[in-house]
Amino acid sequence: MKFYFYPVAVFLAGIASAQALFSVFVYFSDVSLYHTLTAIKAAGFVVVPNAQVLPSLLKWRPAFCGGVFFALTTGAGLTVATFLVVSIWRRFSRRSFGLWLVFAAAAGFLAIRFHYHLPMILACGLTIAAAGAATFKFFPDLPDSDGRNHPLFSLFIAHLAVIGIILAIWVPRFNGDAFVSIRDYLLLSNPIGEKINAFYYRYTLYPAEAFKSLDQKLLKSCIIKVADKNLYDRIKTTLIERDYLPVQENFAADVIINEENNALIFQRHGKKIDQLGIEDFLKAPDTVLEKISEKTDPAGFLRKITFLSLIGVSPLISYIFLHSLIMSGLFFIRSWKPRFAAAGLLCVLVFTGPAFLFGNPLDKTASDSDLNQSLASARWRDRVAALKIIEDQELPLHRFSGIEAMAQSSVTPERYWAARVLGDSRASKSYELILRLLDDPQPNVACMALYSLGKQKNARAVPDILRRMNSSDHWYVQWYAYKALKRLGWTQKK
Template sequence: MAKTRASHKMNNKWFYPFLALLFGLLTAQAISTVQVYLSNGELYRTLVIVKEAGYLPIPNERTMPHLQQFGPALFGGLFFTLTVGAGLSLITLSAAWSWDRVFGRKRIVIIPYSLLWLGFLVAVNYRSFSPMVTLYFVLIPLVVFGAASKWLPPRKEMEPWFIRSIHTTPLLLLAVLWTLQSDSQLYINLRDTLLLSNPVGIKVNDFYYDYTLYPAEVFKTLNQKMIKTSAFKRLQDEKFAMILENQLNRQGFLKVGRDKVVDLMIMEQGDALIFMNRGKTIIRTTQADFLSDSGAILEDFSKKSDRYAFFRQQITPWSLRIGFPTTLYVFLYTLLRLILGLFSSSRTSSIGASSLCFVAGTGLLLIFSLGGVQTLQEADLKEAMQSERLGDRVAALKTIEQKKLEIHEFQVYRELLKSPHIVERYWLARALSFGKRPDTYMDLITLLDDPHPNVRNMAFYALGQRGETRSIDDILTRIKTSTDWYTQWYAYHALRSLGWKQNRSM
């Protein structure tokens, strides 16, 4: 029995970070599931109001029932778990380690830690108290700090510094390398190279697009939301009320009954217009000022009613760039360490696990960096479009889009409409964005019914870019029958790009 306990303590030297982070992620998942479920319910009630007012709800009536189901909340919550949950867990684990190893668990050190913790709580609730966001910053640190403090091995079991550096050096090097290469093109290459090239990757890609809009809806600003509601109270000038309704409609605010809970309530008070959100006065303006620059005033209204600015703009991006990759590294290291430990000593398996993690990280970086396609010269496009290599054809399509060329000049493009490769049809749809000929327009209409949503989405995007209003009826037909929220999102934005606006009894 004593030997078993000793072995357990020794294992904690490398196993405790995994356990502490796992408990933090489980706590985050519980919070995020509830948060997304509540947000879904709020959105559903808004869409019911929009539908009853005679407008087209997005997501549409066929997709709305998913907002009341548990699955989208659970899977959508993974976004916050793997970003905010991972980030807060990592920060807390680092704090627990430094408290133990650097400060010898002196209780006085808890005071500055607590002040920093309190500062985060104030920042995320600066404009308005957010119970669910507060829970992230309260429960996750408590759970992770408690778990790490309990499972940290005694200091006497610590290995020499040059052995300990084997665990941290590969992680730090990977962080530097990935940061230097981190841009939007890298993530596009990741999707094109790793996800859309094989059945498993396609399922991961589809999972992302099936569930990512549910958590995104949680902390969008009003300007970022597709559907927004408005109502008026005590407006005396009926002519101005009609002008106001029209101006708001152009900005995506749909007028509904004033007895409803709406995103924007406008009240008249003397010569002033009061813009309210959730019963709180956000800005005061006048009729003249609003009519002279309604866009700027609504932008200001959206900014000042944003309850999640710090959470969305600071915490989530940092967690996505640092927290998630580091947590993934720790989990992979733990798995490899367990496997190698079956065949080698503790020190050898630790070195091996760290080395394999570093090789995997640098290998993926090389694949994504070198696998990206370069912009071609126009003289080389014809040959590239006829190439037997998928990479050459995709590079040509990207170049055609980037340089806004008429794809009809390369007649071979029509053969790509039936390509078995999703990534090829995806970039074909984007390359059709700047075509002006009738046959390229009909090719885009054909791609609206592509079997894969990524391709359909880009076809809608391309129609919006072309600016041809004759496509409005085709887009409306599909937006009403679609069962894919992301596809509806792209279709709706295409409609707005074409100058279309909502009317009652859609």
């Protein structure tokens, strides 16, 4: 029976190692961001996060919580990949020399893909090493048997069968709205889920900043070394409009721009990245800055690993852990095969139950009468389903009743979608409702209200947004506020 819990032991070791390693990775990223934002603030610009949140970048707690995100995504993905490679190798060979060559090749591959960015290489490389060591340590010492008769092969096939059933039920219901539906129906509909959701949105930007490319960052620092004042002002205005904010020359800025022989030389981390004519830059600054960001982005491959792990490996790990927990609870069943089957059946019920909550019961071509009937329903899920159709089809709100009441509902998803549909209306009443939702205690609702204000393109909202951005203690809300300001045409002023 011990061979059954072998994967769980390896996964725990790998994820625990990733948690420790990526917490350090996020911490040093946070410290770097703190110094950048402090320099930008000293230069007279508005910064996000604001003064209430900025000091948290120097603390270990947010870094540790941010490490949880990487541990359960990137760490889990690297652990599962390592587990499979080592297990297959160990099954057919007891010699480790060839496997060391595979790991050496993997280390070289990561170094190249990460542009020799040492913190990323160490975090990922040491996670792989820890998972590999755990796989060797916990690999069950079973009598040799061939092919399908080997217990690990039987275990693998049994897990695949259960996973196949779960996927068969989930895949037809999975669409672009799936993650939003998970949040609405699984997280925001119960106290435990709300705490998980609050944790995610409170700490998600700490790890996110650690692997953003330059153009994905909200604020960037720059130094402009141009002698001609008129030209300096033109370049400065162009950069500020794109949130590249000039700082003191004694700071190690994200981008340094030097003028030389009627050309601009762009440097990053002390290296020359690009050189082009002054007018060429001023004619197409977005293209130039995107090119610089692309050339200096070491985290593109890490973002791919993280995304693939999030949608594929994290659910797999959750299934393995739950299955093992249930197996432990069914200790009174002596034989592992019926115990496995019973645990598998319970896992199918747990993992596929939520799938039946997904999908909109209303057709996208639903009539106004059907939508109004759903809006008046006693079930909040029906009301939210109607709001989703209205938002998706951008239907005029004056044709529907009950939106104002839904904006004041005690149900969080209902307020969230009410805030979202209000962004398509230009009526003064809609504007007033959105302003009221800006102070909603639930961050997701406040963020969507800010998004809708930006969507309305009403410049009179700028003072209200600035006030909320400067007073909020929630980084995610501030981030949405800044994005809304930019959509309204607001620009930083020194």
